[in-house]
Amino acid sequence: MAAGSMVGRTLSDRLILVAVIVLGIVMVAPIVWALGLSLKTNAELMVDTSSVLHAPYTLQNYWDLVIGSPVFRWFVNSMIVSLGMTIGVLVLSSLAGYGFARLEFPGRDIIFVLVLFGLAVPEQAVIIPRHQLFSELGLHNTYIGLILPGLSTSFGVFLMTQYFRAIPREVDEAAMLDNATRFQVFWRVLLPMTLPAQATLGIYTFLHAWNDYWWPLISGTNAQMYTVTVGIASTQINFAESAGLGFLMAQAIFAALPILIVYVFFQKYIVRAVSGGAT
Amino acid sequence: MAELEIINVSKTFGQSKVIDNVSLTVGAKEFVVFLGPSGCGKSTLLRMIAGLETVDEGEIRIGGKRVDALPPGERGVAMVFQHYALYPHMTVRENMSFGLRNVKIAPAEIDRRVAAAAKMLEIEHLLQRKPAQISGGQRQRVAIGRAIVKEPHLFLFDEPLSNLDAALRVRTRLEIAQLHQRVDAAMIFVTHDQIEAMTLAHRIVVMNNQRIEQIGTPMEVYSRPATAFVAGFVGTPCMNFAPVEITGASPFVTLRLPDGSMLETRVDRKALPEGGRFKLGVRAESVRPCATGEGNCSGTVKFVERLGDRTLVYVLLSDGTTIVAEDAGMSRIAIADAVGLRFDSAGVHLFDDVRGYHAAEGA
Amino acid sequence: MSVAAAHVTDSRETRSGARGDWSSLLYVAPFLLIYIVLVVYPLFSGMWLSLHKADFFGERVFVGLENFTRLLADKVFLGTLWNTFYFIVLTVPALAIIGLGLALALNRTTRAAAVLRGVFFSSSVLSVTIVTLLWRVVFIPDGGFIATVLEMFGKPPVAFLSDEDLALPAIAITTIWWCIGLPMMLFLAALQQVPKELYEAAALDNAGRWKTLWSVTLPSIRRTFALVIIIEIVLQFQLFGQAQLMTLGGPNNASRPIVLFIYEVGFNRWDIGYAAAAAQILFGLILMAALAQYFVARRKGEA
Numbered sequence: 001m002a003a004g005s006m007v008g009r010t011l012s013d014r015l016i017l018v019a020v021i022v023l024g025i026v027m028v029a030p031i032v033w034a035l036g037l038s039l040k041t042n043a044e045l046m047v048d049t050s051s052v053l054h055a056p057y058t059l060q061n062y063w064d065l066v067i068g069s070p071v072f073r074w075f076v077n078s079m080i081v082s083l084g085m086t087i088g089v090l091v092l093s094s095l096a097g098y099g100f101a102r103l104e105f106p107g108r109d110i111i112f113v114l115v116l117f118g119l120a121v122p123e124q125a126v127i128i129p130r131h132q133l134f135s136e137l138g139l140h141n142t143y144i145g146l147i148l149p150g151l152s153t154s155f156g157v158f159l160m161t162q163y164f165r166a167i168p169r170e171v172d173e174a175a176m177l178d179n180a181t182r183f184q185v186f187w188r189v190l191l192p193m194t195l196p197a198q199a200t201l202g203i204y205t206f207l208h209a210w211n212d213y214w215w216p217l218i219s220g221t222n223a224q225m226y227t228v229t230v231g232i233a234s235t236q237i238n239f240a241e242s243a244g245l246g247f248l249m250a251q252a253i254f255a256a257l258p259i260l261i262v263y264v265f266f267q268k269y270i271v272r273a274v275s276g277g278a279t
Numbered sequence: 280m281a282e283l284e285i286i287n288v289s290k291t292f293g294q295s296k297v298i299d300n301v302s303l304t305v306g307a308k309e310f311v312v313f314l315g316p317s318g319c320g321k322s323t324l325l326r327m328i329a330g331l332e333t334v335d336e337g338e339i340r341i342g343g344k345r346v347d348a349l350p351p352g353e354r355g356v357a358m359v360f361q362h363y364a365l366y367p368h369m370t371v372r373e374n375m376s377f378g379l380r381n382v383k384i385a386p387a388e389i390d391r392r393v394a395a396a397a398k399m400l401e402i403e404h405l406l407q408r409k410p411a412q413i414s415g416g417q418r419q420r421v422a423i424g425r426a427i428v429k430e431p432h433l434f435l436f437d438e439p440l441s442n443l444d445a446a447l448r449v450r451t452r453l454e455i456a457q458l459h460q461r462v463d464a465a466m467i468f469v470t471h472d473q474i475e476a477m478t479l480a481h482r483i484v485v486m487n488n489q490r491i492e493q494i495g496t497p498m499e500v501y502s503r504p505a506t507a508f509v510a511g512f513v514g515t516p517c518m519n520f521a522p523v524e525i526t527g528a529s530p531f532v533t534l535r536l537p538d539g540s541m542l543e544t545r546v547d548r549k550a551l552p553e554g555g556r557f558k559l560g561v562r563a564e565s566v567r568p569c570a571t572g573e574g575n576c577s578g579t580v581k582f583v584e585r586l587g588d589r590t591l592v593y594v595l596l597s598d599g600t601t602i603v604a605e606d607a608g609m610s611r612i613a614i615a616d617a618v619g620l621r622f623d624s625a626g627v628h629l630f631d632d633v634r635g636y637h638a639a640e641g642a
Numbered sequence: 643m644s645v646a647a648a649h650v651t652d653s654r655e656t657r658s659g660a661r662g663d664w665s666s667l668l669y670v671a672p673f674l675l676i677y678i679v680l681v682v683y684p685l686f687s688g689m690w691l692s693l694h695k696a697d698f699f700g701e702r703v704f705v706g707l708e709n710f711t712r713l714l715a716d717k718v719f720l721g722t723l724w725n726t727f728y729f730i731v732l733t734v735p736a737l738a739i740i741g742l743g744l745a746l747a748l749n750r751t752t753r754a755a756a757v758l759r760g761v762f763f764s765s766s767v768l769s770v771t772i773v774t775l776l777w778r779v780v781f782i783p784d785g786g787f788i789a790t791v792l793e794m795f796g797k798p799p800v801a802f803l804s805d806e807d808l809a810l811p812a813i814a815i816t817t818i819w820w821c822i823g824l825p826m827m828l829f830l831a832a833l834q835q836v837p838k839e840l841y842e843a844a845a846l847d848n849a850g851r852w853k854t855l856w857s858v859t860l861p862s863i864r865r866t867f868a869l870v871i872i873i874e875i876v877l878q879f880q881l882f883g884q885a886q887l888m889t890l891g892g893p894n895n896a897s898r899p900i901v902l903f904i905y906e907v908g909f910n911r912w913d914i915g916y917a918a919a920a921a922q923i924l925f926g927l928i929l930m931a932a933l934a935q936y937f938v939a940r941r942k943g944e945a
Contacts, residue, residue: 012851016747020758023744027761027819030776033787037779049785050794092673099669106664111674118681120932122880124901125925126684128908128918129691133684152680157673170364173331174425178378179352186669188377192368211769213883218909232771236778236887245779252775256768263767267760274766275827 031256034249038062042244049245061250070223071251074231080143081216081227082209085150089205090198092151097160097194098186102172112161118154123214131218141222149215150208156201163197164190203266204273210259228255281343282307282433282465283328288337288347290327297323299489300337305467307432310459313469314476315486316512321469322437324486328467329358329435342432352381357426358435362442363418365410365425371397372406375425389428396427399461416447423455427462436468440475452478473513477501485509503628507635510560510628516591519566519602522632523559525551534559534627538596540576544624546639556632565626566604568592568612574619578602580612594620685925692919698912709919719920721895722903725810729881729899732814733821734874738867740818741825746859748826749833759830763823770820770883777816778803778888803889809897813884820884821877825870832866833859865938872935879928900924 036052037045038061044051065071099105100112130149139145167190175189216230226234232255235248263270283305290298298320305311313321326332328339330351339347346354365374372393379389397403400420405413410421419439426434436455440448456479459466470476476483477497485492485500485508493505504510510518525548526541527533532551534542536559551557571577581601582593590610594602604620606612629638692709696702713719744762748755765773780787781802789799802812836859844854882901885891891898891906904924908917 020744020747023740024758024761027765027822029787030780030819034776034779045785050790052790092676096670096673099666103666103669105666105670111670114682115674115677118677120929120936121681121685122925122928124880124882124904125921125928126681126688127904128914128921129684129687130680131908132914133679133687148676149680151673152676154677154681168362168364170360170362171366173329173351174358174360174364175366175377176331176351177329177356177358178425179381180377184381189366193366195368207767211767213770218905229769229771232769232775233883233887236771236775245785248775249779252772256772259767259769260764263764264760267763270767271763271823271827274824275831 034252037245038247038249038253040246042246045245061244061246062254064247065250065254069251070226071228071231071254073224074226074228077143077146077220077225078210078227078229081146082206084143084147085209086202086206088147088151089153089156090202093156093160093201094191094194094198096157097162097164098190100157100161101164102186102190115154115157118152119158123149127214127218134219140219141225143225145219146216146225146227150205150212156205159197159201160194163194167193199269200273203269207259207270207274281305282309282341283467284338284340285324285328286338286340288324288327288334288339290323290332290335296489298327301491302337303484303491303494305433305465308463308465310456310466310468310479310481311484312476312480312482313467313484313486314471314473314513315492316471319486320489321471321484321486325358325435325437325467325469328354328433329356330354352378355431356433356435357429357431358437359419359422359426359439361438363410363422365418365421367410370407370409371402371413371421371424374410374421375428378425378429392428392430393424396424399427399458400424415443416451419443419451423458427458432464434462434464434466436466438469438471440470440472455479473515477513483513485512487512503637503640504560505637507558507560507630507637510630510637514562516563516603518560518562518628520630521559521600521602523557523629525557534629536576536596537600538576538578538598540596542575542622542624542627544627546627546629550639551629552631552638555638557629557638558632560628560630561602561622561626563591563603563605565623566602567621567623568594568604568606568610568618569621571617571619574621577617577619580614580616580618583610583612583614585610592618594618688918688921691915692922694915696915696918698914702915705915709916710923712916713919713923718895718898719900719903722898722900725895725897726879726881726899729810729814729817730875730878732811733817733878734871736814736818737821737825737874738870741822741870742829742867744822744826745829745833746855749830759826762826765820766823768820771887773816773820774884774887777812777819781812781888804893806893806896809889809893813881813888813897816884816888817878817881821874825874828866828870828873829863832863836862865941868938869935872931872938876928876931876935879924879931 033052037049039057039059040052041058041060096115100108100115134140134145137145139148171189171193172185175185180189210227211229212227213229213233216225216227217233220226220230223231223234232251235251281304283303285301285303288298288301289296301320301324303311313325315321323332327334327347328341330346330349330353334347337347338345341354341356366377369377375393375396376389379392393406394403397406400423402417402420402424405417405421410418413421419442422439439455440451443451452475455466455468459479468475468479480497482494483497483500484494485505487508493500493509495503495505500509500513504513504518507520511520521537523534523536523542525532526535527543527548530547530549532544532546532548534544536542542559567574576596578594578596580592581595584591584593586608588608590606590608590612592604592606592610592612594604596602602620604618612618625640628640630636631638693704693706694702695705695708748759748762779785783789783799783801786799788802792799800808802808840858840862841854844858849857880901881899882905885897885899885902886905889897891902900920901924904917904920907913907920
């Protein structure tokens with residue numbers, strides 16, 4: 001009986017396995033190809049790109065990157081913007097989430113619904129007036145200007161409100177009987193209990209900020225203010241007359257590496273954050 | 280001296296009253312249990328004492344000082360919550376000392392109180408653990424410890440045993456009784472479990488429909504229930520009720536049961552209001568099965584519950600009324616037997632059939 | 643006496659503070675301020691702007707709905723609408739079906755399945771600029787991966803990105819590669835929610851493997867399927883980076899999506915009233931999808 005079902009399963013199991021492996025190869029092929037290109041000299045690639053498949057390999061492109069590329073500057077910019085946005089979102093969302101979940105003030109429920117409505121407003125729909133506003137305030141090509149729009153998304157407020165609401169009110173009441181002030185209840189009792197949600201929201205925000213292309217492209221037009229994401233794009237625009245395929249790929253690999261390394265270590269949290277962000 | 284005074288307190292949520300003109304005094308070192316079905320207002324009243332609910336009308340005084348406008352922390356009370364409400368990110372020690380640190384008590388004094396409470400509750404080995412790392416019963420002890428270290432004059436317990444399994448519940452019940460012996464404080468304990476109420480309380484406050492039905496010692500509440508509600512709520516099995524007619528001349532009345540049989544009582548006719556409608560209330564332990572024709576009435580056995588030390592016999596009278604009687608543990612009565620029932624007149628209560636209050640009793 | 647009374651009222655206010663006073667607003671005020679300035683104001687200001695002929699330097703003339711009538715007659719704009727819908731048709735069903743297939747195949751506790759899940763999700767953490775860079779060297783005829791493979795078989799290279807018929811499908815393939823992780827993970831999460839008892843009951847009812855899939859598994863994740871479709875529609879509606887970086891909307895506007903149109907009209911031609919009007923149309927379309935998502939998500943309890 002058990003053996004029979006095993007035999008029945010092997011064929012379809014094998015087909016599924018083959019399909020998954022083929023898809024897996026499709027998944028990694030572009031990255032492997034890019035890695036191969038990045039390890040070749042330009043001269044060799046000009047002659048024949050299939051030389052990627054065999055030695056000699058060289059780290060010359062990466063060395064060129066280290067000595068003569070603005071990519072480090074972009075990296076620092078990305079770090080400042082992403083960290084700034086993450087901290088800002090965590091602070092604002094925690095405060096507002098606590099406010100909406102626990103405090104009462106005139107119009108609370110209506111205001112909350114209006115904030116939720118923000119989830120349906122795509123960034124692209126408000127880009128023109130937002131761009132004008134930042135021009136008037138002189139915020140283009142500043143870190144503040146790159147960070148601020150990310151702080152206006154409703155998602156974090158929504159997530160934290162839900163999380164605070166799930167904490168039993170008994171805990172607040174116990175703290176009140178323990179002579180905690182309202183701020184102490186928030187800061188020392190409830191906020192530490194939301195750490196899992198903070199981690200999810202923090203990773204989600206950081207990744208979005210790091211990978212965002214739309215707003216930094218429009219606001220950070222000065223090459224000194226490029227983030228990595230925009231910087232990599234700027235080298236792509238003149239793809240044809242660029243420093244060569246190998247160098248370009250070295251740049252892509254170099255930019256992808258930190259995120260991929262972080263991903264390997266924090267895969268569980270990142271998957272949860274990204275999936276949680278969608279639903 | 281009264282530790283707690285509740286004077287004409289009312290509270291309204293929207294249109295509905297949740298506490299309706301309640302007054303109560305709790306003495307120093309007294310153990311009072313609020314007993315009632317869910318939704319009767321007992322938890323709301325407790326939370327009003329704690330300061331977690333506002334008081335719309337009336338006054339609350341603790342230790343002679345009016346507190347109904349004070350924040351919870353300033354009332355000098357400590358509370359143990361139904362689900363413990365421990366702070367999950369703090370160790371047991373931090374949980375217990377959080378309230379003391381908030382009022383800037385000297386660290387040495389905090390350590391002394393935490394150590395003493397931990398010793399009393401036998402949780403010294405858990406002080407460095409987090410709530411998630413200890414069992415439900417241990418969490419319960421930590422919650423009690425968090426209350427003890429405040430050295431309050433009034434402890435409030437909000438159904439603290441309802442999350443424990445049966446064996447642990449009995450043990451913790453005993454421990455709370457012992458705790459009360461050791462600390463110099465009054466305790467108020469909310470429960471819907473009459474056994475907890477009977478075993479713990481000096482006085483029971485029975486509540487129903489946002490009001491107090493009766494305040495009395497456990498035996499008063501059991502043996503002389505002030506209302507039909509109390510009579511029905513306290514005691515297992517539930518008291519038997521049956522509408523009766525008053526007949527017979529003075530000095531004592533005779534009751535006509537629904538099946539037509541007569542029951543002589545020792546109730547003075549003059550003690551009853553004229554023209555009232557009454558119902559009989561009698562506990563199973565005051566009704567004994569006997570041979571047919573020997574008792575006050577008779578019927579057939581519908582059901583038999585054997586509890587070991589005693590046997591409950593459900594007897595169907597000819598008119599359809601069911602009376603539960605108590606027999607010895609080794610009773611030979613079986614389903615469909617014909618039996619007589621003998622009422623112990625000392626255990627007979629008469630209740631006003633309309634308003635439910637206790638009108639008279641047999642003895 | 644009066645002092646005591648004052649104290650009583652005072653502390654009553656602090657107590658009832660949790661029940662409603664303006665100081666509670668302090669917790670939500672910082673976010674609300676940013677939200678109003680950066681979302682609410684631009685939303686309405688954009689609607690107002692869409693009724694004007696305006697340029698970057700502040701020239702503004704009220705023109706009513708003229709921008710909208712112009713848009714509906716603008717072949718390029720209508721083309722971008724068509725391209726966006728076509729792109730959604732190319733990507734969304736594929737994402738849902740491949741994502742579901744991967745989830746079904748990888749919903750097991752083996753080490754290999756865990757690694758493969760990690761591989762299929764890994765592309766999702768990359769930025770659009772890296773993704774397009776990787777895929778351009780797959781697609782380019784001059785030394786690209788596909789061209790190199792074709793060359794080994796003696797076939798001529800294909801210029802995917804400069805072919806009117808192949809540009810958008812090439813962008814779609816890139817997008818499916820980039821975005822496959824999310825639907826897979828959403829389906830995996832849904833599959834893990836299916837109660838084990840259902841499978842045990844099916845086994846007791848002698849249901850075979852495919853029968854169980856059709857009668858137990860798929861019906862149990864119906865709601866997730868709908869959710870994935872809507873989420874992906876909303877996401878793919880906002881196609882921008884891939885098109886801008888891989889084809890610049892070309893050749894001959896064949897791969898130009900709505901967002902790229904808004905971007906170019908707004909920031910290259912500085913015809914900002916016109917761009918704002920196109921943004922309103924985008925907003926309206928996405929709002930409909932978002933409302934659909936809200937209603938599907940709200941039916942959580944029923945499915």
